[in-house]
Amino acid sequence: MIGDFLKAVGQLTDPRFTGVLARSLILTVGLLAGLSFGAVWMVGFLPQTVDLPFWGEAPLPIRPIEGLALGAMLILSAFLMFPVAAMFVNLYLDEIADAVEARHYPELPPVRGTGFAEELKGAVRFGLLVLGANLVAMLFYFIAGPFAPFVFWSLNGYLFGREFFQLVAQRRLEPAAAERLRRDHWLGIWMAGTLMAVPLSIPLVNLIMPLVGVATYTHTFHRLWARQPAP
Numbered sequence: 001m002i003g004d005f006l007k008a009v010g011q012l013t014d015p016r017f018t019g020v021l022a023r024s025l026i027l028t029v030g031l032l033a034g035l036s037f038g039a040v041w042m043v044g045f046l047p048q049t050v051d052l053p054f055w056g057e058a059p060l061p062i063r064p065i066e067g068l069a070l071g072a073m074l075i076l077s078a079f080l081m082f083p084v085a086a087m088f089v090n091l092y093l094d095e096i097a098d099a100v101e102a103r104h105y106p107e108l109p110p111v112r113g114t115g116f117a118e119e120l121k122g123a124v125r126f127g128l129l130v131l132g133a134n135l136v137a138m139l140f141y142f143i144a145g146p147f148a149p150f151v152f153w154s155l156n157g158y159l160f161g162r163e164f165f166q167l168v169a170q171r172r173l174e175p176a177a178a179e180r181l182r183r184d185h186w187l188g189i190w191m192a193g194t195l196m197a198v199p200l201s202i203p204l205v206n207l208i209m210p211l212v213g214v215a216t217y218t219h220t221f222h223r224l225w226a227r228q229p230a231p
Helices: 002-010 015-043 062-091 093-104 116-169 175-184 186-201 205-227
Strands: 049-052 056-059
Touching: 002 186, 002 205, 015 062, 015 093, 015 205, 062 093, 062 116, 062 205, 093 116, 093 205, 116 175, 116 186, 116 205, 175 186, 175 205, 186 205
Parallel strands: none
Antiparallel strands: 049 056
C-alpha cells in the first residue's frame, strides 16, 4: 500500500501527469472564480431600496452585500476545492492510468476508451457524491468534536477507494469482476484511501491528491490482479 503511494508520488513529474494536473487546476480555479463572480453578479438583481417597518423606505447597502457574497464564496471555495478538483481529475482518469501503465506495466495491451460523454458523466457524479457526502457528514463533524478529522479522513478515504479503484479496475475487468475484486480487498483499499485523505486537510495540496489517488489505485489494482488465480 505504501509502495503504491510512493510510486504514484514519484511519477508526479511525468509530463502526462503535469499536463492533467495543470488542466484540472485551471478548470477548478476557473469554475470557482466563475461561481464567485456569479454570486456578486446576482446581488445586482436586488432592489435598490427596501421598506422597513417603522422606518419607511431605506437604501439597500449593495456594495457591502457584494462584499459579503464574495467573502462567502471564497470561504465556500475552500470547501469546494477538493470535490471540484476530484471531479476534473476523474475526467482524465484514463489518461493518468495510461501514463502509469506505460511506465510500470508496458507489457499490457491497450484498454478500451470510455469516451468523453461517459467520462464527463462519471466525473460529475463523483464530484456531486463527494460534495453531498461531506455536506451530510458536517453534522457528524460537529458531534465528533476533536475526532472530526478522523471522520473526514475515513469518509473521503472510503469514497476515494470505492470510486477510483473501481474505475481503474473496470478498464481491465468487467464491472462485476472489478466490484468483486474491490470487495475482496475493501479494507486495504479503504486504508489506502484514508492515507491519501489526510493531506486533503491541507489547502492546495488537496488539489494534487485526486491525481495521486488515481495513480496509486492503478498500482494497487495491478498488484491485486496479479495475485488472482488464473481462470
